[in-house]
Amino acid sequence: MSFSAVPSRELSPRGRTIVLSTCLVSVVVAGLDTTIANVALPSIQKALHAPLSGLQWVVDAYTLVIACLLMFSGSVADRFGRRRVFQVGLGLFSLGSLLCGLAPSLGALVAFRALQAVGGAMLNPVAMSIIAATFTDSKERARAVGAWGAVAGLSGAVGPVLGGLLVSGLGWRSIFWVNVPVGALAIYLTQRFVPESKAARGKRFDPLGQLLVIAFLGPVTAAVIEGPRYGWSSPFIIALFVLAAAAVAGLIATESRCAEPLVDIRVFRSPAFSGAAIISVIALMSLSGFLFLNTLYLQDVRGYSALHTGLLLFPMAAAMAACAMISGRIAVTRAARPAFVLAGLLLAAGTGLLLGTGHGTGSWYLVLAYLLFGAGFGLVGTPLTNTALSGMPRDQAGVAAAIASTCRQTGGAVGVAVSGSIVAGGSAGFIASSHTAWTFLTGCGIATALLALLSTGRWARTQAERSARRSSTHALEATR
Structure with a gap:
């Protein structure tokens, strides 16, 4: 994904602020939809008579399609115009949301979730390109990207709480309908205030x-x-x-x-990037599995309402948001390794505590586990991005970021698939089967810490620098 642009007009500071706000609206709706649906799963299961595998598809139809199309949508926007593709994405996302709320059956809901995801795949990467094209000053761009990251993290974190409020008050269909007016507003703001921009040279399709x-x-x-x-x-x-x-x-x-590949294999020559990519998959496996299992446990086993479930998960969201800010400071002052290792240990501690859950586990015990897990996941984000891009030449930064985002979405899909399959395959009931799933997710936390040690050491940094020099040399030779 190239950040070079051909803007249609110069923007005033107020205009740039409106563009940023418009892009952040898309971050909110896309971020919410990665987590908000989890709280509604038991209600969807009862209303549509869905098996456990059907609930997995309700979540994974969204994350899987986004994972498949993220890199493609960025290249399409660079070639045909970012504002145009962004509006198409908002339109498809809003239409898919409307249809999800009207879905008469499980199959229809899964299909409409996939349509929603086609639009969602055009939102975050394209919005980031719009921000990069709009904010040409490096300091302004850094602040804009910081706001982007903060809103993205917060929107995903508050999803369970907002989902609980909507499901309890208006029913499960409302979690999809709420996207429609927000999407319509974003389409209007984009048409009114966002200038068109394209890459100076569009990437070929692959x-x-x-x-x-x-x-x-x-x-x-x-x-x-x-x-x-x-x-x-x-x-x-x-x-x-x-x-x-x-x-x-x-x-x-x-x-x-391939001369211009969709997935540039060269970036995996960097141990730092490869390690960050694998950690992205593992960390998001842990988060998606955590949300999926907890939603079923709190509502189906404990009998809590969707609102009670969302409120119980709120400490996780708060810890996630707070530690995301702390993570940035740690990464700047003490490099990525301490934040990564601490994150992995906290993830393992949070899921490890949930091995002890049963029919009468106290709320204080659950909240402690949620706090530890939320803190761990909050610490992952910033060092993950910094590690993925460390040692990368500037012309490969967009490619690396797109692949890293795809890895995160892939991890989210696989986490729900694996955790749900462990529970579905167990014959001793949800509690006993979930203990196996929690053991698996605890292993994900431990793997995060171990991979962090391998991918952020002196050898990994040296190899990343060599890979960057080699890639820059190849790129220079290709332009001659």
């Missing part, structure tokens, strides 16, 4: 790369979700895993030879 990304992420997620129902040794599930493995092999082979 249809084969896009097809292979879909052929990898779709089958592997489907296999994990449907494994308990069909059986892990069934020909259907084995075929899905084989297709996913073949897609990965094809992606590596084709993208490494």
